[in-house]
Amino acid sequence: MQDFHKSVVYQIYPKSFQDTTGSGTGDLMGVVKRLDYLKELGVDYLWLTPFFVSPQNDNGYDVADYRAIDPRYGTMEDFETLAREAKARGIGLMLDMVFNHTSTEHEWFRRALAGEERYKNYYIRRPARPDGGAPTNWVSKFGGSAWAYVPEWGEYYLHLFDRTQADLNWENPEVRAELADVLRFWIAKGVSGFRFDVVNLVSKPDVFEDDLEGDGRRFYTDGPRIHQYLHELCAAAGLQDNGMVTVGEMSSTTIENCVGYSNPERKELSMTFSFHHLKVDYPNQDKWALPEEGFSPLPGLREVLNRWQLGMQAGGGWNALFWCNHDQPRVVSRFGDEGEYRVRSAQMLGTLIHLMRGTPYIYQGEEIGMTNAGFTALEQYRDVESLNYYHILKEQGKSEKEIYAILAARSRDNSRTPMQWDDSPNTGFTTGEPWLAVNPNHTAINAQADRAAEDSVFRYYQKLVALRKKYPVIAEGTYIPMLRDHPAVFAYRRELDGVTLDIYCNMTAQPAQVDLEGANGRVLIGNYPAPQRAEKLTLRPYEALAVLY
Ligand code: GLC
Numbered sequence: 001m002q003d004f005h006k007s008v009v010y011q012i013y014p015k016s017f018q019d020t021t022g023s024g025t026g027d028l029m030g031v032v033k034r035l036d037y038l039k040e041l042g043v044d045y046l047w048l049t050p051f052f053v054s055p056q057n058d059n060g061y062d063v064a065d066y067r068a069i070d071p072r073y074g075t076m077e078d079f080e081t082l083a084r085e086a087k088a089r090g091i092g093l094m095l096d097m098v099f100n101h102t103s104t105e106h107e108w109f110r111r112a113l114a115g116e117e118r119y120k121n122y123y124i125r126r127p128a129r130p131d132g133g134a135p136t137n138w139v140s141k142f143g144g145s146a147w148a149y150v151p152e153w154g155e156y157y158l159h160l161f162d163r164t165q166a167d168l169n170w171e172n173p174e175v176r177a178e179l180a181d182v183l184r185f186w187i188a189k190g191v192s193g194f195r196f197d198v199v200n201l202v203s204k205p206d207v208f209e210d211d212l213e214g215d216g217r218r219f220y221t222d223g224p225r226i227h228q229y230l231h232e233l234c235a236a237a238g239l240q241d242n243g244m245v246t247v248g249e250m251s252s253t254t255i256e257n258c259v260g261y262s263n264p265e266r267k268e269l270s271m272t273f274s275f276h277h278l279k280v281d282y283p284n285q286d287k288w289a290l291p292e293e294g295f296s297p298l299p300g301l302r303e304v305l306n307r308w309q310l311g312m313q314a315g316g317g318w319n320a321l322f323w324c325n326h327d328q329p330r331v332v333s334r335f336g337d338e339g340e341y342r343v344r345s346a347q348m349l350g351t352l353i354h355l356m357r358g359t360p361y362i363y364q365g366e367e368i369g370m371t372n373a374g375f376t377a378l379e380q381y382r383d384v385e386s387l388n389y390y391h392i393l394k395e396q397g398k399s400e401k402e403i404y405a406i407l408a409a410r411s412r413d414n415s416r417t418p419m420q421w422d423d424s425p426n427t428g429f430t431t432g433e434p435w436l437a438v439n440p441n442h443t444a445i446n447a448q449a450d451r452a453a454e455d456s457v458f459r460y461y462q463k464l465v466a467l468r469k470k471y472p473v474i475a476e477g478t479y480i481p482m483l484r485d486h487p488a489v490f491a492y493r494r495e496l497d498g499v500t501l502d503i504y505c506n507m508t509a510q511p512a513q514v515d516l517e518g519a520n521g522r523v524l525i526g527n528y529p530a531p532q533r534a535e536k537l538t539l540r541p542y543e544a545l546a547v548l549y
Contacts, residue, residue, distance in 0.1 A: 002264070002270070002318075004044075004245045004270055004271070004318075004359050005318070005359065005475040005476060006044075006468055006469050006475045007043075007044035007045060007245070007359055007468075008042070008043045008044055008045075008354075008359070008360050008361075008362065008464075008465045008468060009043065009044065009045040009046070009047050009094065009247075009320075009359060009360070009361045009362070010038055010041065010043040010045070010046050010047070010361075010362050010363075010364070011046075011047045011049070011325060011326070011361055011362065011363045011364060012031055012046055012047070012048050012049070012364055013026075013049050013326045013363075013364060013415075013416060014026045014027065014028065014030070014031060014048055014049065014051050014073055015049075015059060015060070015073075015416070015435065016364070016416050016417065016418045016419060016429070016435075016436065017030055017031060017034070017364055017418075017419050017429075018030025018031065018033055018034050018419065018421070018429060019429055019430035019431075019432065019434075020033060021432075022430060022431045022432040023072065023430070023432055024430050024432040024433045024434050024435045025072050025073075025430075025435050026073075026418075026419075026429070026430075027072070027073045027074045027078070028051060028069070028073050028074040028078040028079055028081075028082050029074055029078050029081070029082075031046070031048070031082055032078075032081055032082050032085050035085055035086060035089055035091065036089070037447070038089075038091060039089040039090075039091065040462070041362075041367060041458065041461060041462055041465060042462055042465040042466055042469075043091065043362065043465060044090070044091065044092065045091065045092045045093070045094050045192060045193060045245060046086065046091060046092070046093055046094065047094040047095075047096065047195050047247075047361070048093060048094070048095060048096065049061075049096050049326055050063060050095075050096045050098055051069055051070055051073040051074075051079075052064070052065060052066055052067075052068060052069065052070060053065035053068045053069070053070045053071075054070055054103055054105075055103055055105050055164065056070075056072075057103070057162055057164045057165075057384060058161065058162050058164075058165060058384055059326075059383075059416075061098050061161070061165065061197060062098075062101075062102075062103035062104075062105075062162065062164055062165050063098050063102055063103055063106065064102070064103040064105040064106045064107075065106065065107070066097075066182040066185075067182065067185050079189070080189070083189060083190045083191065084190075087190070092191070092192025092193065092245070093190075093191045093192055093193075094191065094192060094193040094194055094195055094245060094247070095186055095191050095193075095194055095195070096194070096195045096197060097179075097182070097183065097194050097195070097196050097197060098197040099168065099179050099196060099197065099199065099202065100160065100161075100167060100168065100197060100198045100199065100201050100202050101159065101160070101161060101165040101166055101167045101168055102165070102166060102168060103164055103165065103166075104163075104164045104165075104166050105164070108122045108123075109122075109123065109166055113150065113152060115152065118174075120153070121169060121172050121174075122168060122169055122172060122174070122175050123157050123158075123166050123167065123168065123169055124157060124158040124166075124167050124168075124169050124204060125150075125153060125155045125156065125157050125158075126147070126155060126156055126158070126208055127154070127155055127156070128149070128154075128155070128156060134146075134147035134149075134156055135147055135156055135208055136208050136209060136210050136211070136216060137210045137211060137216070138158075138160075138211060138215060138216030138219075139215035139216060140159060140160060140161060140162070140163075141160055141161050141385075142161055142162050142384055142385045142388050143385070143388040143389055143391075143392050144163075144388065146158055146159055146160055146216065147159070148163045148166075158204075160198075160201060160220070162384055167204070168202070169204075170202045170203055170204070170225075170229055171204070171225075176229065176232065176233065176236070177236070179233065180233055180236035180237045183233070183237035183239070184237050184238070187237065187238070187242050187244065191244075192243075192244065192245060193244045193245030193246055193247075193270075194239075194244060194246050194247075195246075195247050195248075195249065196246065196247070196248045196249060196269070197249055198249050198251050199230070199248040199249060199250070200221060200222050200223075200226055200248065200249075200250040200251060200253050200257065200261075201220055201221060201223070201251055202223070202226065202229060203220070203223030203224055203225040203226040203229055204219075204220050204223055205219045205220060205223060205224060206224070217251075217252055221251060221252050221253065222250075222253055222254065222257040226257075227257075227260050227261070227266070227268060230248070230261060230268040230269060231266065231267055231268050234246075234267050234268055234269070235267065240267055244270075245270050246269040246270045246271075247269065247270060247271050247272065247273060247320050247359075248261055248262075248268075248269045248271075248272050248273070249272075249273045250272045250273060250274050250275075251275065252275070253272070253274050255307070255308060255311035255312060255315070255317075256311075256315075258272040258274055258312060258317050258319075259311070259312060259315030259316065259317035260317075261317070262312070262317040262318045262319075263315060263316045263317050264316070265316070270318060270359075271317075271318040271319060271320045271358065271359055272317070272318075272319065272320060273320045273322065274308065274319070276304045276308070277300075277301055277304040277305050277308070278323075278328055280297050280300030280301055280304060281295065281297050281300070281334065281335075287410055288389055288392075288393060288406055288410065289406070290405065290406060290409055296507075296508075297334075297335050297507070298487075298488070298490060298507045298508075301335070301490065301507075302481075302484070302490055305356070305490075306481040306484075306492070309356060309357055309358075309479040309481075309492075310479065310481070312357070312358070313357055313478065313479055318358060318359065319356070319357065319358030319359070320358060320359055320361055321353045321354070321356050321358040321359060321360045321361065322353065322360070322361040322363070323335070323349060323353055323363075323366070324362075324363035324366045324415060325361070325363050325415065326363070326412065326415050326416055327412050327415070328363075328412075328414075328415055329372050329409060329410060329411070329414040329415065330365075330366070330370055330371050330372045330414055330415055331346075331349050331366065332345055332346050332349070332369050332370070332371050333371045333372035333409075333414070334372075334409075335349060335507070336348070336349055336542065337509060337541075337542065338371045338372075340509075341509055341541050341542045342369050342371070342445075343369055343453075343455050343456075343457055344527055344528075344541065344542040344543070345542040346366075346369035346457045346460075347457060347460045347527035347542075347544060348505050348506065348507070348527055348542040348543065348544040349505075350366075350457070350460060350461055350464055350544075351464065351503065351505060351525065351527065351544035351546065352490055352503070352505045352544065354461075354464040354465075354467075354468065354474075355464075355467075355474055355492075355494065355501065355503050355546055356479065356492070357477065357478075357479045357494070360464075360465075360468070362461065363415065364419050365415075365419050365420060366461075367457060367458050367461040368420065368445065368446065368447050368450040368457050368458055369445060369450070369457040370417075370419075370420060370439070370445060371439065371441060371445065372408065372409070372414040373408075373411070373413055373414045373416075373417045373437070373439055374408065374439060374440070374441070375407070375408060375411070375413065375437070376404060376408070377404075378390055380413075380436075380437055381407065381411060381413050382413060382416075382435070382436050383411060383412045383413045383416070385411075385412055386407055386410075386411040386412060386413055389406075389407070390403060390407065393406065413436060416436055417436055417437065417438060417439045418430070418434050418436065418438050418439075419447075420438070420439065420441075420442040420445055420446040420447065421446055421447050421448065422442075422446050422447070422448040422449075423442065423443045423444075423446055423448070423449065426438055427442040427446060428446070428448075455529075460525075460527060463525055464525065467524065467525060471499075471501070471524070471548075472496055472497075472499075473494050473495065473496040473497075473499045473500075473501050473548075474494060474501065476496055477494030477495050477496035477499070477501065478494065478495045478496065479492060479493075479494060480492060480493040480494075480495060481493075482502065482517065483504075483514065486512070486514070487512075488506055488507060488508045488510065488512035488539075489504055489505060489506050489507070489512050489514055489539060490504075490505045490507055491503060491504045491505070491514070493517075499548070499549070500521075500548070500549040501524065501546055501547070501548050501549075502516070502517060502521070502546070502547045502549070503544070503545070503546045504539060504543075504544065504545045504546075504547075505543075505544045505545075506539035506540070506541065506542055506543045506544070507542070508541065508542070509541045509542065510541065511538045511539065511540060511541065512538070512539045513536070513537075513538055513539075514536075514537060514539060515536055516536070516537065516547065520549065521547035521548055521549045522547065522548055523545060523546070523547055523548075524546045524547065524548045525544075525545075525546045526543070526544060526545045526546070527542075527543060527544045527545075528540055528543055
């Protein structure tokens with residue numbers, strides 16, 4: 001068995017986790033300060049989003065130096081302290097490698113701008129069309145054209161994200177060698193693994209042409225040489241030999257490709273993030289539109305998650321399991337209930353994802369049931385994508401009211417508000433002015449109050465993390481969908497060596513009837529004080545139950 005099958009990863013967005021200097025921005029020593037909390041939760045790895053030198057146009061996903069710590073977050077010595085202190089608690093660090101693009105402030109890009117041929121070839125450049133327009137009609141993921149013109153070159157460069165995030169030219173073997181070198185640098189510093197940012201976008205097509213059906217993504221998503229590049233990178237940096245745990249962020253991908261990325265025989269990555277289950281509430285695939293009143297995510301979630309569980313299992317691939325990250329709204333607000341059933345729905349959603357086949361990821365604050373930011377004014381937003389889309393939606397003729405409703409549901413800032421530690425004015429996050437407003441509900445929802453409550457999300461998550469280590473059926477069992485047509489309940493079975501675990505999750509605020517399939521089971525975990533055991537049972541609002549036979 002692969003060790004990471006039993007592991008749980010905790011994701012930290014350092015900017016919003018814990019400030020120790022009063023700057024209003026979280027830092028690496030803040031992570032050190034909270035290690036005992038994370039140890040108590042029981043997680044095995046911390047994935048830290050980028051803390052490298054960066055102008056922060058995309059909060060660190062615009063890297064200007066892959067080998068240096070941004071002074072906002074601390075020093076290399078702080079990083080070494082963190083690595084040492086984490087290791088002493090049996091926790092490994094996974095670093096976030098943003099290899100699809102660099103900041104335009106990276107030395108490579110600056111030297112390219114200055115005309116050095118070698119560095120110009122590190123980026124993707126194309127001449128203008130005869131009319132001077134951009135080489136193709138591709139759209140940036142943050143809105144607008146994916147091309148920016150450089151007068152010095154008389155050419156455009158490609159940026160799939162912000163114009164200050166220039167796409168690297170992976171066709172150039174020198175670029176690939178540089179990136180492998182960055183990995184070796186951090187391996188030598190004692191890290192345990194890596195998360196690779198949008199890594200299935202790095203292999204661009206041979207021909208750049210207009211996309212007459214879409215925004216261009218079909219040409220560069222899971223591109224022509226992507227498997228070869230990942231295999232080579234893995235070998236060049238010795239990722240497997242060094243026991244690194246690796247996860248690739250796969251944008252708009254397919255099961256077939258993710259099997260390829262994560263089947264151990266392929267020697268590419270340990271596992272993959274895919275996002276189809278987090279698009280079920282996008283009407284017509286449009287993130288910037290809201291579903292109709294009364295929309296139920298259950299049919300979509302069940303269809304996508306079952307398909308991915310079965311497909312990855314059949315191909316010997318491995319999923320990263322998650323609801324939340326720094327790009328997604330909070331799951332309680334999205335698929336659960338922010339009000340009366342906040343705690344129950346947080347626990348139910350945790351159960352649903354943690355008992356599946358794959359490695360679960362917990363995003364900071366998820367383990368205490370944090371909710372969306374509740375922003376109502378543009379001034380409160382910081383995220384480049386949200387700010388761009390405010391203008392785009394306005395141009396489309398949407399009213400202010402509609403736009404604020406969309407941002408309140410979709411903005412990436414929903415997950416980036418400071419971690420809620422206690423009920424003090426800045427929630428124990430900072431003694432200064434927080435870079436992004438603290439959610440006012442921190443007086444009620446915070447780690448201190450949650451752990452003291454009789455019904456704690458934290459202690460429930462702690463149990464889920466521990467169960468995965470204790471029960472091989474959770475780490476290794478076969479996944480079998482159940483109750484495929486149930487109007488309220490998401491159910492599935494895990495099976496290993498004669499042991500069966502059935503999981504039932506009521507995704508609604510109404511009671512739901514189910515007939516248990518087995519007899520003589522015992523409740524392994526449930527989120528109501530006295531979990532029921534009967535052959536016919538009525539699940540209470542947002543009740544989750546796992547029965548072991
Ligand atoms: C990934 C990151 C996101 C970032 C983007 C560009 O999707 O998770 O935060 O903006 O890549 O690097």
